[in-house]
Amino acid sequence: xxxxxxxxLVRRILWLHGIAVVISAIVVSSTVYLFLDSTADRLQSQxxxxxxxxxxxxxxxxxxxxxxxxxxxxxxxxxxGESGLSFIIMDAGGRTLFRSxxxxxxxxxxxxxxxxxxxxxxQSRRAIYAGVSIPAAMGRYRLWVAAVQNLDHPDYxxxxxxxxxxxxxxxxxxxxxxxxxxxxxxIIRRALRPVVEASALVQRFDRxxxxxxxxxxxxxxxxxxxxxxxxxxxxxxxxxxRTQRDFxxxxxxxxxxxxxxxxxxxEAIPDPALAAALGADLDVLTRIVNQLLEIAEVDSAGSPLxxxxxxxxxxxxxxxxxxxxxxxxxxxxxxxxxxGPILVRGDADLIVQALRALLENAxxxxxPETTVRVRVTAAGLLEVSDNGPGIAEADQPYxxxxxxxxxxxxxxxxGLGLAIVxxxxxxxxxxxxxxxxxxxxxxxxxPFQPA
Amino acid sequence: MxxxxxxxxxxxxxxxxxxxxxxxxxxxxxxxxxxxxxxxAGSAEDALQMLALRSYAAVVLDLGLPGxxxxxxxxxxRERGASTPVxxxxxxxxxxxxxxxLQAGADDYLVKPFAPEExxxxxxxxxxxxxxxxPRMLRLGRLTLDRDTRETTxxxxxxxxxxxxxxxxxxxxxxxxxxxAKTQVEQALFxxxxxxxxxxxxVYVHRxxxxxxxxxxxxxxxxxxxxxxxxxxxx
Numbered sequence: 001x002x003x004x005x006x007x008x009l010v011r012r013i014l015w016l017h018g019i020a021v022v023i024s025a026i027v028v029s030s031t032v033y034l035f036l037d038s039t040a041d042r043l044q045s046q047x048x049x050x051x052x053x054x055x056x057x058x059x060x061x062x063x064x065x066x067x068x069x070x071x072x073x074x075x076x077x078x079x080x081g082e083s084g085l086s087f088i089i090m091d092a093g094g095r096t097l098f099r100s101x102x103x104x105x106x107x108x109x110x111x112x113x114x115x116x117x118x119x120x121x122x123q124s125r126r127a128i129y130a131g132v133s134i135p136a137a138m139g140r141y142r143l144w145v146a147a148v149q150n151l152d153h154p155d156y157x158x159x160x161x162x163x164x165x166x167x168x169x170x171x172x173x174x175x176x177x178x179x180x181x182x183x184x185x186x187i188i189r190r191a192l193r194p195v196v197e198a199s200a201l202v203q204r205f206d207r208x209x210x211x212x213x214x215x216x217x218x219x220x221x222x223x224x225x226x227x228x229x230x231x232x233x234x235x236x237x238x239x240x241x242r243t244q245r246d247f248x249x250x251x252x253x254x255x256x257x258x259x260x261x262x263x264x265x266x267e268a269i270p271d272p273a274l275a276a277a278l279g280a281d282l283d284v285l286t287r288i289v290n291q292l293l294e295i296a297e298v299d300s301a302g303s304p305l306x307x308x309x310x311x312x313x314x315x316x317x318x319x320x321x322x323x324x325x326x327x328x329x330x331x332x333x334x335x336x337x338x339x340g341p342i343l344v345r346g347d348a349d350l351i352v353q354a355l356r357a358l359l360e361n362a363x364x365x366x367x368p369e370t371t372v373r374v375r376v377t378a379a380g381l382l383e384v385s386d387n388g389p390g391i392a393e394a395d396q397p398y399x400x401x402x403x404x405x406x407x408x409x410x411x412x413x414x415g416l417g418l419a420i421v422x423x424x425x426x427x428x429x430x431x432x433x434x435x436x437x438x439x440x441x442x443x444x445x446x447p448f449q450p451a
Numbered sequence: 452m453x454x455x456x457x458x459x460x461x462x463x464x465x466x467x468x469x470x471x472x473x474x475x476x477x478x479x480x481x482x483x484x485x486x487x488x489x490x491x492a493g494s495a496e497d498a499l500q501m502l503a504l505r506s507y508a509a510v511v512l513d514l515g516l517p518g519x520x521x522x523x524x525x526x527x528x529r530e531r532g533a534s535t536p537v538x539x540x541x542x543x544x545x546x547x548x549x550x551x552x553l554q555a556g557a558d559d560y561l562v563k564p565f566a567p568e569e570x571x572x573x574x575x576x577x578x579x580x581x582x583x584x585x586p587r588m589l590r591l592g593r594l595t596l597d598r599d600t601r602e603t604t605x606x607x608x609x610x611x612x613x614x615x616x617x618x619x620x621x622x623x624x625x626x627x628x629x630x631x632a633k634t635q636v637e638q639a640l641f642x643x644x645x646x647x648x649x650x651x652x653x654v655y656v657h658r659x660x661x662x663x664x665x666x667x668x669x670x671x672x673x674x675x676x677x678x679x680x681x682x683x684x685x686x
Contacts, residue, residue, distance in 0.1 A: 249543060253515040256542040256563035257471050263564045264477040286564055290544075319678045320630035327673050327683055335677025374677070 010188050017184055021177040029170045036165060040158045041130075044149065045119045048132035051078075051147035052117075055087055056136040059143070067141055069098045084153025092142045104148035105129055113144045127152040194218040198227060244300040251296065255289045291416035294353050295402070298423045304347030305429060308451040311342040311351070311376045318355040319374055322363065330368035333359075336375045344380040344448035346428045351382070351448075354424035354432075357417035358384040358444050365389065365442075380450045385443035391436040399434065421446070463508035463578065464488045468498040468524060469540075470516050478511070485571045495519035499527055507535055509577055511570075514541035514552065522555040529556035536577040540565070589624040592669040592684045596624055603666075610666045615640050616659045623672065623682035632679040656680060 058070045069089070079085055079100035086104040088111065089097045096108055104111075105124055111133050112118040122129045131148035151159055198214045213231045216224060263282060269275040319335050326333050344351075355374070362372040366388030375383040391399060398404045400422035405415040418432075425432040425446045436442035465482065467489050469475050475491050482489045490507070492498035495516050502510070502524075510528070514521035525537050536558045541548065544562035552560050559573050589596040593606045598621065603612045612620060622639050623631055636652055648654075660672045673681045 249515075252542040257474060257515075259564035260540075261471070261473045261477060264474070264481060264567050267481075267567055282564075316632060316678050319675060320632065323630045323673075323675045323678070323681055324628050324683070327681065333675050333678075335675070337677055 010185070010192065013188055014181070014185060017181055021181055025170070025174050025177055028173055029166065032169060033162065033166060036162050040162060041119075044130055044158065045132050048119075048130065048147040048149060049117060049134065051085065051087070052132055052134045052145045055089065055147065056134065056143075056145045059089070059136065059138050059145075061139050061141075065139075067097060067138060067143075084150035085147065086150075087145065087147045090144050090146070092144075097143065104131065104146065105150070106131060106146075106148055111144070111146045122148075191220055195220070195223055202230065241300065241302065244296075248293065248296040248300050252293045255293070259286055259289065288414040288416065291357075291414060291420060294420050295416060295423060298350060298353070298420065298427055301347070301350070301427070303429075304350055304427055305345045305449070307345070307347050308343050309346050309348040309351055311344050311380060311382060311448060312337045313341060314348055314351050315355065315374050315376050315382065318352050318359060322356065322359045326359070326363050326372065329363055331363050331366060332369075332371040334371060334373050336373065338376075338378050342376055342378055342380060343451040345451045346448055350424045350427060354421045354446065355382065355384070357420045361417050361421075361444075362386040362388070362442075380448040381445055382448060383443055383445035385441060387441035390438045390440050390442050391434065392438050396434055396436065400432065418444075464490060465509045465511060465574070466490050466492060466498065466501060466507040468492045468495070468510060468512045468516065468521065470494065470513065474513075481567050481571065482511075482574075485574075487574075495521065495524045498524050502528060502533070502535070506533070509536045509538065509574060511538050511540065511574065512557070514539055514543070521557075522552065525552075525556040538570075538574055538577055540570075589621065589627075591624055591627050591682060594624075594663075594666075594668040594670045596621060605666050605668045610662075610668075612659075612662060615655050616662060619655055619659050620663075620682075623680060627682050630675050630679045630681045634679075636680065 054072075055069075058072050060068060060070055062068050079087055086100040086102060088099045088104050088106075088108060090108060090111065090113065091097055092113065094108055094113070096103075105127070106120075106122040106129055110120070110122055111131065112120055113133065113135070115135060117132060117134045120131050120133065122131070128151045129148050130151055131146050133144050133146035136143045136145050194215070198219065201212070201214060213234060214227045216227055216231075219227055259282070266275055266278055266282065269278065315335055315337060319333050323333055359372065359374070362384055366372065366386045370387055372384065372386045375381075375385070377383075395406060399418050401415075402419040403415045404419075421432050421444065428446075428448055430447055430449070432444055432446050434442065434444055465487050467475065467478050467482070469478060469491065470493050475493075479489055479491065487508075490501060492501050495518055498510070498512070510524075512521045512524055516524075521539055521541070525539070528535065528537065537556065538559045538561060539552045539557040540561050540563060541552065542563050549560050558577055561570060561573060587598050589598065595604050596602070596617075597604075601617060603610050603617070603620070618640055619636065622636065633652060637647065640655065641647060641651070656672055656674070663670055663672065669685050670682060671685045673683050675681060
């Protein structure tokens with residue numbers, strides 16, 4: 001189940017979730033910031049308007065008809081420069097009639113003179129200013145009163161609060177969201193644990209086990225259909241495996257019992273020459289039936305990789321088993337192996353079957369007085385080599401096929417021996433490698449996995 | 452000369468459990484010819500009933516039966532505490548099937564199709580009392596070995612063989628036609644823990660081989676390199 005990293009559900013969820021966290025952190029903080037900023041702006045223009053309105057109230061027309069600003073103690077201290085507040089009163093022509101000291105840093109021509117209240121902003125090299133101008137009529141005078149606030153003035157704290165908020169707010173929101181991310185990770189892991197366990201269980205199946213099914217009790221409903229389907233597939237697999245096994249067992253019984261009857265009947269044949277000939281025929285038939293059943297058995301036995309076998313011991317047994325026949329046919333056998341057991345992952349029966357087929361093949365296809373050599377290595381390689389006539393390159397692709405024979409006229413074998421070898425190698429996740437050139441003998445080798 | 456065991460066989464009744472009619476007839480004929488009496492059961496259930504009624508000298512049991520299989524018969528026979536020897540006949544020859552059969556309690560296991568003489572030989576082996584297991588005379592070709600007198604003859608002419616050569620010859624004759632693993636030779640010829648030179652066995656094999664040649668016994672010791680030794684008639 002170790003696919004590429006992008007296929008991991010947890011990683012994908014976390015990745016998307018991480019993006020969502022970053023986006024929501026940005027959205028939340030900027031929304032709050034904009035909200036605070038606009039609220040601050042509004043409050044500020046309200047304040048400035050109040051100031052401007054108070055100034056307008058302080059205007060009066062003197063007896064000589066001139067305009068004057070009534071001195072007001074409160075406003076005098078207010079505009080003394082301590083608070084960053086300043087004001088200017090202009091007429092319609094833009095001439096300054098009254099102003100605070102120091103005057104607003106905003107050039108008078110930039111101050112709007114509209115029929116209604118207007119807010120404005122000005123940025124100088126040193127600071128940012130916000131202001132409000134309101135129109136006021138005093139007898140024949142048309143005037144504009146503007147109050148201006150230096151936003152960078154230390155006494156003006158609204159901006160600082162917003163900045164503070166940004167620093168602290170983002171500093172709190174981001175870790176909070178990250179903690180959420182970790183909590184999510186734990187939740188996802190927990191929710192997926194039954195799925196992971198089920199996967200591990202499936203991985204351990206090396207052959208259909210009639211009793212093992214994936215547990216559905218703790219599984220999330222979302223993966224339930226998948227697991228049900230897998231269990232259903234297991235059911236069918238086990239059923240077909242059973243059918244196949246039963247078939248193999250029945251076939252073995254049905255074929256070997258009549259062969260037994262036949263062999264026993266031959267005891268009654270009085271003519272020794274006929275009995276010998278029939279006996280030889282029966283041996284060939286028995287051999288073919290045995291090989292067919294062996295193939296069927298390999299096919300139905302499931303993976304043998306969960307078992308282990310001693311390759312050295314098996315090679316000794318197989319060589320010992322065929323030695324009487326080989327010596328009767330005047331071939332020499334030898335086994336080359338390091339001392340001690342060589343444990344490989346595999347099934348002893350199957351390996352012996354393959355080895356026997358290889359040895360029979362070698363004995364059959366070599367000249368008398370030659371040696372058939374079996375070699376096993378500590379790394380789990382099994383090799384059978386001979387110095388017989390070898391196998392033509394054109395024939396090599398076919399030798400492992402079922403029922404293939406170089407000489408179809410010969411009836412002494414069915415061409416199943418090497419097919420068994422290939423099938424056994426395949427069942428062990430391996431391959432039988434043939435090296436041969438005409439005249440130079442042949443070597444068949446199967447690498448097994450060390451246990 | 453009557454092989455040992457045959458005389459007792461006359462009084463022995465064996466139970467054949469087999470469902471194939473042809474095979475029943477042939478087995479009955481074979482066993483009667485070999486001097487046994489036999490009863491036949493066609494199923495596991497019949498066999499168990501018959502085994503409950505009387506005791507048999509041995510049971511020849513086909514594994515493949517209708518209904519319950521042969522394993523069930525052995526198992527319930529052993530659960531009853533009966534030690535009747537059981538020879539199982541089976542169509543399945545894989546080692547794990549054999550192991551399953553022996554674990555169920557069978558004493559021997561023969562894969563179909565078998566040679567009739569082998570079946571009789573195995574049955575006799577099961578019926579022999581432990582002390583009578585080993586026959587006194589061992590023969591191969593012109594060579595004989597009398598285990599009691601320790602005398603070796605070729606064509607009836609005595610030859611003297613002694614010590615480990617004789618032990619080795621006896622071991623190889625006992626398993627004539629089969630390969631005896633080198634480790635088995637070691638265990639049979641030398642006491643446990645004795646210091647063996649790396650070629651100690653080779654030395655004795657070489658001596659025996661030379662003696663057999665001098666005796667012109669018509670028998671030779673074949674080396675299967677990496678595995679062991681085998682006694683065979685010279686070509």
